[in-house]
Amino acid sequence: MNLSAAEQRILDGEEGEGARKALELVIALGKIYGAEDLVPITSAHLSGVSYKTIGDGGITYLEHVSKESRVRVPSTLNPSGMDSVRWREMGVSEEFAAKQLHIIGLYGSMGVETSCSCTPYLAGNIPNKGDHVAWAESSALSMVNSMVGARTNREGGPGALAAAIVGRTANYGLHLTVNRAPTVVIEAEIDDDLFSHSLLGQAVGSRIGNGIPYFRGIQPDWEEAKIMAAAMAASGAVAMFHVEDHTPEASEHSIEGLEVIRLTNDDLRDAQESLSTVDDVELIAFGCPHLSRREVKEMATYLKDKEKRTDVPIWFCTSREVRDSLPAEVAILERFGTVLADTCMVVTPVEGMYSRTASDSAKACNYLPTLCSQKVHCDSFQRLMEVVL
Numbered sequence: 001m002n003l004s005a006a007e008q009r010i011l012d013g014e015e016g017e018g019a020r021k022a023l024e025l026v027i028a029l030g031k032i033y034g035a036e037d038l039v040p041i042t043s044a045h046l047s048g049v050s051y052k053t054i055g056d057g058g059i060t061y062l063e064h065v066s067k068e069s070r071v072r073v074p075s076t077l078n079p080s081g082m083d084s085v086r087w088r089e090m091g092v093s094e095e096f097a098a099k100q101l102h103i104i105g106l107y108g109s110m111g112v113e114t115s116c117s118c119t120p121y122l123a124g125n126i127p128n129k130g131d132h133v134a135w136a137e138s139s140a141l142s143m144v145n146s147m148v149g150a151r152t153n154r155e156g157g158p159g160a161l162a163a164a165i166v167g168r169t170a171n172y173g174l175h176l177t178v179n180r181a182p183t184v185v186i187e188a189e190i191d192d193d194l195f196s197h198s199l200l201g202q203a204v205g206s207r208i209g210n211g212i213p214y215f216r217g218i219q220p221d222w223e224e225a226k227i228m229a230a231a232m233a234a235s236g237a238v239a240m241f242h243v244e245d246h247t248p249e250a251s252e253h254s255i256e257g258l259e260v261i262r263l264t265n266d267d268l269r270d271a272q273e274s275l276s277t278v279d280d281v282e283l284i285a286f287g288c289p290h291l292s293r294r295e296v297k298e299m300a301t302y303l304k305d306k307e308k309r310t311d312v313p314i315w316f317c318t319s320r321e322v323r324d325s326l327p328a329e330v331a332i333l334e335r336f337g338t339v340l341a342d343t344c345m346v347v348t349p350v351e352g353m354y355s356r357t358a359s360d361s362a363k364a365c366n367y368l369p370t371l372c373s374q375k376v377h378c379d380s381f382q383r384l385m386e387v388v389l
Contacts, residue, residue: 001027002037010166018069022165029159030170039132039171042150043074044164045120046112047136048157050081050347051100053371059099062106065161072167075112076120078137079290079317080104081348083340084116090315090340091353112164116342117319119226119290121148124321129248132175134163138239139230139289139363145240147225149248151175154239174240181253182214182242185260189217190268194295195360195380197224199268201231201238202275202362207261210237214255216244226289231362275365278375281358284337284384285345287317288361296322299381300329308336310388317344336388346371358384 003011011027013020026038048054054061081100082092092100108114117123118137121144127133129149135141136155144150153173155163163169173179186204190196197220204213213232220228220243232238242250291299296318314337323330323341330339345357346364351373358377359365368374377384 001030001035004038007038007168016068018065018067019166022069022162023168025159025162026166026168026170030172033170033172035170035172037171038168039175040167041073041134041163041169042127042131043076043125043133043135044071044160045076045078045125045133045135045137045140046107046157046160046164047078048161049078049103049107049116050343051096051103052081052347052349054103054157056099059103059106061158062103066106066109069165070111071164073164074125075164076123076125077104077107077112077114077116079118079344079347080116080342082343084342086338086340089338090348092349096349110165115320117290117321118288118344119292119319122222122290122292122322123319132169134160134169136160138233139226142229142233142239142241143226145174145180146229146242146247147222151180154237180240180249181212182255182258183211184208184213185216185255185258186213187216187260187262189262189264191265192218193380194224194227196265196268197228198231198360198362199271200263201228202235202271202366203263203267205232205234205236205238206271208236208238210239212240212242213238214242214244214250214253214258218243219246223292223295226292227361227363230289231366234363234366271362272378275362275376275378277369278356278377281312281356281377281387282354283313283315283345283350283357284387285315285317285357285359285364286361286381287315287340288344288346288359288364290344291316291318291322293322293326296326296329296333300326300332302382303336303385304332306389308388312388313337314388315340315345317341336385348372350374358387360384
C-alpha cells in the first residue's frame, strides 16, 4: 500500500491511537480488494446504528472507539431502531430505548451528526460530482454514485466509521473510473409513478445482482430514483446505475455490445407477486427510504379530505428535518397514523409488535421477512390506504 507522508504519520501513531487503529482497518480492507493507495474523502454516512442490528457487542465496540476517536469529515447516521422522542408510541421497551439512545450518544461524542436518516443527501450531506466519500447505506450510496456522481463503494459500518476518523478510504472499486461503466442496458416501458419505479428496481436487482444498469425509457426524479435504488440494492447488490440523458456520468461510458434486457409492466407485476405473501395486515409502513418533503406533501394532499375508518396503525417514516419543516402536512398525516423520524420499519423491533406488515417499498418488503419475521404485502400508497379509508 502506497501511503502519503501524512498517512504514514497516522499509521505511526503520531495523531493518536484511535486514528492509528482506524487507518489500520482502512488499509486492511484496501489490501483485501487490491487497492494500491488511499484517497481523501469529503464525507461519510454510517450504518450500524440500530440497537436491533448491532446489539450489545456493537455498543462495546463503539464505547471503545469513541474514547479515542473523532471524525475528520462531515458524517451522518443511518436510521436507528426507534424514534428518539416518540419511541413509547411505537411500543419500544424502556431497555431497548436506553441502549439505543446510548448508541446515538456515542456517535455524537465522536462528532457525527445524529439526525439518523437514510436520505442524508436530502438534508445537507450532499457531495459534489467526483468527490470520494465513504457511505454505508445501500440506497444512499447508490444515489450519490448515480444521481450525484460522487464515488463510494458499498461500505460496511466499521469501515465507513474508520474512514470518517482518518478522512480517507481505500482506492478501489467504484472509486476508479474503469469500474463505473455500465454492464447491462435496461429498456423499461413502465408507468411513470413511484411504485412502478420501486418494482422496476426489484426486477432489475434480482436479475443482474451487483451489475451496473444503464436505463433507457425512464427519467426518474429524486423520489423515484431513491426508491428504485433501494430496491435494486436489496434484491441484488446494485451500487450504481446510469439513466440515459439524465445522470451525470451516463454519457461518459460506451454501451456498445452490452446485453439488453427489456422490462414492462408485466415484469413489474411478477416482481410484486414475488414479494407479497399475505393480504390482511396489522401494520402499514411508508418511508423506506425516508419520505422526502415532496412525498409528505403529496400524501397530505391525497388524505386531506378523507377519514380513517379502521384501526390499522400506519407509520410514516421520514427524517427529522422533513418532519419539522412541514407542520401542516404532518398534522394531516397524524390523523391517519404516526409520523416517525430517526427510524424505519426495517430496523425497529417490529417483530415484537406485529407479524404482518404492508409497504409500498420493495426494499422494505425484501428485508421485513428476514430481519423482522414479517409476512408482507407490497402495493402502492393509494391502494394500501384503501385498506383504512
